[in-house]
Amino acid sequence: MAEQEEDFSSLPLPDRFQHKIWKVRKAAYEDAAKQFEVTPDEYDPAFKPFLQDPGLWKAAAADSNVAAQQDGIAALCAFLKFGGREGCTRTRSHTITPIIEKGLSSTRAATKASSLEAILLYVELDAAAPVIEEMLPAFSHKQPKVIAATIAAVTAIFHNYGCKTVDPKPVLKLLPKAFGHADKNVRAEATSLAVELYRWLREAMKPMFWGDLKPTQQTDMEVQFEKVKAEPMPKQERFLRSQQAAMSRAPAPGAEAEEEDEMEAEGVEVDVFDLAEPQDVVSKVAADFHEQLASTKWKERKEALEGLFAVLNVPRIKDGDFNEIVRGLAKCMKDANIAVVTQAAQCIEVLAKGLRKPFAKHRSVVMGPIMERLKEKKVSVSDALGLALDQVFLATSLTECLEDILEFLKHKNPAVKEGTMKFLIRCLKTTREAPIKTEVASISEAAKKLLSESQEVLRSGGAELLGTVMKIMGERAMGPYLEGLDEIRKTKIKEFFDIAEVKAKDKPKPKPAPVAAPKAAPAAATRKVVKKTTVKKPAPAPSIYAQEAPLAPQPTARSAPGSKLGSKPGGLKAPLKRVLPGPGGAASTASPARRPVARPETPEEEEAPPPPRLGAGRGLAGRSLAKAPAMGAPQSAPMSPPPSNSGMTAVERAELEELRMDKDRLLRQADDHRQERSRLNSEIQELKNQNAQLIEDHTRDVLSIKAKETQLVRARSDCEAAEAMCGQLRREMERLKRALTSAERVNGPSAGLPSPGREHNGDEAGIYRDTGMYGGGQERPGYGNARARMSYTSTLSEEKENSGDGLAGQYGRAKLSPELRNGRNSAASGSGGRNSPAPQSYSSRPIGRDPSTDSARDGGGQGVESWKRAAEVTSALKAKIEQMKARQGLSRP
Known part of the structure; x- marks a missing residue:
């Protein structure tokens, strides 16, 4: 057996947790608990196997042997207590159900206590909501003892952590079901839970479940509630790890007491609104x-x-x-x-x-x-x-x-x-x-x-x-x-x-924090002394100067051969004058090159360890003068001041050095902040410039768009005017086409050439019929085309009157028939300009003819010349019409 036990103890703990012999498992649980208790922190390697395989704790909590189960749940409590939040979150889903089913309802008191402690630790390490969520299904368990044990555990959770930490709404919804259970133990535990909730919520809890109770149950509950009404408001007994961390940062006991009073007052004000679900009304x-x-x-x-x-x-x-x-x-x-x-x-x-x-x-x-x-x-x-x-x-x-x-x-x-x-x-x-x-x-x-x-x-x-x-x-x-x-x-x-009774208090503004105590002090007692000196006397330099001032005349120039002032009488007075007026300490403002320290050269000084070199905290020049006697002044050693005459202890020097370091750090931070501020200001200015540029671009774009819109409106108006002109030209072209058709019909071969004896009459019919009337006002016979010509010329007259063109007076001659204009000028120059046929063909005024002028025009040569001129005018008119058709894109009919 001894060999077997040694073999079992040599096995790893995870293997022993799963061993088939219950004694081996029990010993493994005990060893694990002891091992967890001696770990330095929650990151110790001892926790790693159980974090990687959380199922080990499920088997330990539900161990078939009651003795081993007791030690297994105790080991789980040690694991949770020392393993931290990660151990809680990884094992919670595996262990709560076995603890409820086999631990809380166990017949062993130690097992029940360990199981309840494990439940409370699960709440303490993380939050109560996941634990309550895992426990609520047990309210419907088939075994009444499991239901009763679960309700008792929930009651303990509310008793220790309170309704401010644990949400009571999910429990209140299931509470009427527990009151209606057939087992009396379940109903008794439900009553205890309701009373515990009433201690925290008072009358606010009733609307959540009161209507589901029977009248006799309501009466019994009222009796139980009357016993609790006289009790003061309960306080939270256990706190979450997060709450404990917040409490550890509390500034003073008085503030903690005030905070507790506020928490207590807030607990009284829990009402139905906080527990009820919103309803759509x-x-x-x-x-x-x-x-x-x-x-x-x-x-x-x-x-x-x-x-x-x-x-x-x-x-x-x-x-x-x-x-x-x-x-x-x-x-x-x-x-x-x-x-x-x-x-x-x-x-x-x-x-x-x-x-x-x-x-x-x-x-x-x-x-x-x-x-x-x-x-x-x-x-x-x-x-x-x-x-x-x-x-x-x-x-x-x-x-x-x-x-x-x-x-x-x-x-x-x-x-x-x-x-x-x-x-x-x-x-x-x-x-x-x-x-x-x-x-x-x-x-x-x-x-x-x-x-x-x-x-x-x-x-x-x-x-x-x-x-x-x-x-x-x-x-x-x-x-x-x-x-x-x-x-x-x-x-x-x-x-x-x-x-007067009020709930609000005007809290004064917090005072500025005092100077921080040194972080690196040799002992606790020394830290207390330093804190007192730094808080009560933030600038202890005046006291140091008061001790150094009487020592000023004691040193002589003998101790300064190694300095630049050794050749002058009273050479040490200059450094003392620099030390005394300096604010913040003997070396607070002087540079390291100007802070000499007069160190003694006695044998005691040589045997004692030198004081720490603290940079700006070492004396007047920041360097030791121990080598000065070796340069020719050994007789000055007995007259050097002792080390205690500096007026500063090692702790004070450390404090001073740390303050200087803090000052340097703050100055660097201030410089960084100034640079950052300058950079941000430059960025802001750049963004402002960009914004102004964008605004200017936007304004320019808007003006450009408006200009384009104006151009578009003008183009549309020009287009409409052009369309109107095209319509007029189209109508004019139609009229010209009709006039040309009429002229071709009159001058064509179908009409026949006039006889020599009637040559004058034909010329009059073809060219000069636009006058239309004789002097007596009757139409001349044989001139059937006179009406068409007169309508054509009258239409041209209307176009001249309706047109806004400044050259409307020359419309007929300038725009329609340039050849006719040339012919008219030549005819006018040849015949005096009055009896020429061309202007009378396109005149819009009816001119009464004089019989004397008509008879004067009759003649054979004159008639042939007029006929040729009419033919030229007709051909020119046809060419002009063809040009207009080509411009308008119209086809010739």
């Missing part, structure tokens, strides 16, 4: 709510508000679109019926209570109308309005409400002024944030005005206001605001100050 509001609210019958308005109150009266409301509802409730504050006003105020109260912070955006809508309605004398109405205002304030803050409150303190109605004053007093008593100085000044001015009111209620209210503010800010801070008041009023204010 917007969808439950009646569809015809706004129609009923606008009804002319007050009963219908009241019924609509009652229905809304039933919907809104829940512990916690999910934020939604309440704008229309809030505006309707604010409008109801002006209702003539006080029952409607009261019900609307109750709706505002429950809505603000259920929303809390999200209601702050609706404050400005309802607060003014509610305070305006404070003029009602009926107590039920004023109480409902006051409760609504209180809930509105709890959803916001004093800073947000103060402006409206101070405005209504100036109201002409005394009832409104009184109700607003009482509301402000309640706000000051319930707020947790002390008002700032400007707010204190505004409140004090308004309260001092109330002190001079004619009604006693307002005067007392003003004194109570000042007393409450004094309770928050302190008597000294309120002194300047009470100047000018008589003693009677000050006495009244002092009475309210003594009885």
Whole structure:
């Protein structure tokens, strides 16, 4: 057996944890616990095998042998206690279920205690939520003893860590199921858990499970609750590792006590809102709510508000679109019926209570109308309005409400002024944030005005206001605001100050931290002495100078042969003059080259170890003068001062050196900050320049775009004008085509050439028919084309009149027929310019012909010449028409 035991002990711990012999496992558990206890920190290699294989602890917690299981769970506790947070997070999911099923319900007391301690350690090392989540499924276990043990463990968790650290909502949801269990032990543990939760939550826990209990169970629970009501508020007994680290950084015991008082006060204020789940109530509001609210019958308005109150009266409301509802409730504050006003105020109260912070955006809508309605004398109405205002304030803050409150303190109605004053007093008593100085000044001015009111209620209210503010800010801070008041009023204010109960306290600004103690001191006692000297005397240099000043005449010039001042009488006075006026120590401002230290040359000095060279903390020149006697002045050694005459101990020198190092470091940091600031300023200036350049580019682009738009508008107008001109030219071309067709029909071969005897008549018909009439006003016979020519020439006349061209008078000659213009000029030069056929062919004025001129034109040669000229005009006109067609892109018909 001895050989086997030696073999077993030589095995690694993970192998022994899984051995089939329970004694080997038990010994392994014991050895592991001892090994964990002697580890220096949580990063020791002893924890590594169990972190890599967390299943080892699952087998240890659920060991089949009860004796081995006891040691296994004890080893797990040691592993968690010394292994740190990583051991907790890696093994938690593997071990909690076996501990619940086989450890908490064990028949051995030591196993149950170790199991409960392991559960509490899991909570302490990380957080409670994952542990509670692993334990809640055991509430539905098939074995009643496991359920009872689990509920007892949950009760212990709440008892040790409290409801501020452990969220009670998941447990409260499953609590009614435990009350309905058939096993009496389960019901008894459920009662204990409910009582423990009541110690922390009070009445706030009831809405979560109270309705699921039977009346007899409610009665029994009320009896249990009555026993707890008289007890003081419980305090947290165990703390998380994170909380312990925060507490270790606490500055002073007084501050810790104050923090504990605040935590205790916060524990009292746990209410239903913190535990309830948000409910969506917007969808439950009646569809015809706004129609009923606008009804002319007050009963219908009241019924609509009652229905809304039933919907809104829940512990916690999910934020939604309440704008229309809030505006309707604010409008109801002006209702003539006080029952409607009261019900609307109750709706505002429950809505603000259920929303809390999200209601702050609706404050400005309802607060003014509610305070305006404070003029009602009926107590039920004023109480409902006051409760609504209180809930509105709890959803916001004093800073947000103060402006409206101070405005209504100036109201002409005394009832409104009184109700607003009482509301402000309640706000000051319930707020947790002390008002700032400007707010204190505004409140004090308004309260001092109330002190001079004619009604006693307002005067007392003003004194109570000042007393409450004094309770928050302190008597000294309120002194300047009470100047000018008589003693009677000050006495009244002092009475309210003594009885006022507030939750906010004006905390003074923290004082600047004293000079830090040296980090590297030889011993604890020495550190205490150094701290006293550095705190009480941050600049101990004057005391050092006081000790060195009497020693100034003792050294002579003999000790200075190695210095540059040795040849001068009284050569040591110059260094002493540099030392004495120097601020911050003997070598605080002098450079290392100017800090000589006169060291003694006695045998004792040679045997003693030299003082540490501390850079700027060594004497006047920063170097030793021990070699000076070897240069020819041995007789000066007995007259050198002893080492104790320096006036500074080694600790003080170390302190001084550390302060100098800190000073240098701070100077370097200041230089770095200045450089960083310069760099940032240059970057800012560069960004400003870039921004200005971008703005300039943007402006230039905008102007360019506007210029392009203007050009586009002009181009469009030019295009429209060109299109109009094209249309005119197109119409003109059509008319010319019709005129050409008519001319071809008249001058073509189908018409036949005129006979020699009628040559004059044909010429008149072909060329000069545009006059159309004889002098007597009758049309000449045989000239059927005269009407077409006259319409053509009249059309040209209309074009000249309608055109805006400055050359409209020459339109027919200049634009249509340059050849005709040349022919006309030649004809005019040949025949006097009056009887030429060309101008009469394109004239728009009807000219009456004289028979004498017609007869003068008759002649054979003259007629042939006129016929040729007409042919030339016709060909020129055809060429011009073809050119116009080519320009317009039209095809010849």
